[in-house]
Amino acid sequence: MDDGSNYAFIGVDVHKEQHTAVVIDWWTRVLGEFTFESKISVYPEFIKELREKIPENLNLIFGLEDVGGNGRSLAVFLKENRYIVKEVNPSYSSSERKSYPTTLKNDTWDAKCIAEVLVKKIDILKEANPNDLYWTLKQFVYRRDSIVKSLSITKIQLHEQLTKSYTSYKKFFAEIEGKTALAFWEKYPSPSKLKNITTKELKEFLLEASNNSCSTKKAESILSFIAGDGDTFREYQEHRDELVRSYVRYIRFCREEIEELESHMKKIISKLDYKLETLTGVGIVTASQIIAEIGDINRFKSADKLAKYASVAPTNFSSAGKGRDVKSKQGNRRLNGVLFLLAKQQVQLTKNTGKPRNPILYDYYLRKTGERKSKSKVPALICIMRRLVNIIYGMMKNKTEYVMEYR
Template identity: 55%
Template structure:
């Protein structure tokens, strides 16, 4: 008996409020189907339905596309109940749906295609491993990314408002969201609020806001620039002043929240025996993002498996004995982007470096350029090899 005949295959189409599961045998014949709510109290119904179609000596295997989002609760439940759960790449099930002459779309059909891929690709699909630690790290990384994106939008809005109030504001401070800059714009949102403020008084304010790192010269420079800009006060000025103060308060809040999230990330990352931040170019944020996307590194037996998962392994395109390796457009694109960004950083920081790892990386990069290979698909892969060796 072929080993695939010893299983039945359950593909699950995942949604926010409900899931649809389709059960097939090794001959691709549909055995059953069940729709159930996305909540732990409804999950036993799936096990009960699967049990109806599980004969003696047959083991069920479940395939889920998303074990970190809508499908995470189900994956955790199944694993806790000693079920075999595989993670099905959504690109594979999408390609399967597109391979039919007539393309159709429904929850039932989507679940069937997941089960079909699960059966056909059983040997290469990774085990689902929705570990709480990696999931929590991933949630914190997502939260931080959202805060950073919101902070960038707020800073852009503040730039616009200040350009109306202080035409020369960019010369005031090196960073618009620095501690001293935010304190200044919160206290003095427009030039008219500085009326009657002497150089000494402004200097005292700046010294306190900057922990004595700003001199009297800066106060003179700011007042001089404001005088040179001319009068910018307009009708309803007080409302626009409020807008500047509101943006400053929001920016300060976002920066504080980012710090809090990073503190939580440090606590969780310390629970892992990873040394990613010992590599040049990798800080806490990047290391956390890598861990969040990769999860438990032990589910990848070698660098090649991880490279294919991340979509950074070159793919050979050839016909008639001619062809070349090209970069892949499949795999985890977030992870692909992280490796590519890190690879570019390694090339930059390795110039003149005496570190053997970065030196090896730079020499490889230069060798590929001399060979006339303008395709950069190799670079992230080599970085991955160095990373896994560590």
């Protein structure tokens, strides 16, 4: 950059309700401190007050730790008004804070540390790029993940209730949370609701619930299992029955929400024109997760940079010419988790044919497992993850489809 003495460095500690900014010069002398509300309508006034305190000959450079969450609206405002905005990695400001003999922790001090990182690392800090499309996609991905987690918990709770009412409930249906099964649990949450219900009546209910796929034999087997379980009726059964119905309703709601969210995710990634779904094991959900965590692929100059960001590349620790590579625990752990599951899918064998889903990566996996004496398959899977990073980087960079070719 140009002579740093021509700039004022503004570190901003962002929060939901208010932000704190500290301005320093090239020699880290404090020029001003500001606290203002986290509202777009307030930002112009903040800039006005900033200009009144800062010498006119100084250009402004802003540094924010969080440009995708609490600081997103401020970052967007500053970029739209053509200010330089840098994204400060929280690890940098944390290290700066700990470098002092006495460690402090308050908004003003945090903002000052961010400003000092700006001065020291201005040439390596990335430009903030709060892209609405990637940000929106990430919100959908996180919302879906939250609902999936809640759905899993609700399924466990449903099983706990069914275990107490229907001892043999797992034998009733092939899918315990299938469409027909849910209709049955809602209509008959406990055996007490089946009293005086004939085989014919139960069969007619099951036929309607299953679109005519259940037979008289299914109704007979269910009633037979219930008779074999004995009397499971307990006090306050009516209230527990309502719990089962509540779980059923919530499972249906979650599934509808997940389907709706996925339809929007599909529309969003179609605008980006990436073709990640052509890669083995990648559907709309996985593609959305990868894109949401990576963001604009042009942020990364190479696949090596992306590998470090995904915590796939090892970190070297050495001293006096001696050292070793160790597994990195830094980087984006969510992206790392997605890549790990995707790597496992690449080396899976299909149930019907017994053939690998991705023959090329499967052969590579076998070579890597053969090279290592350890019984653990994780190191070989990490090698697959690294190969996937190269593939994904190339596909996103060039917007090309995945072509499985031996080379």
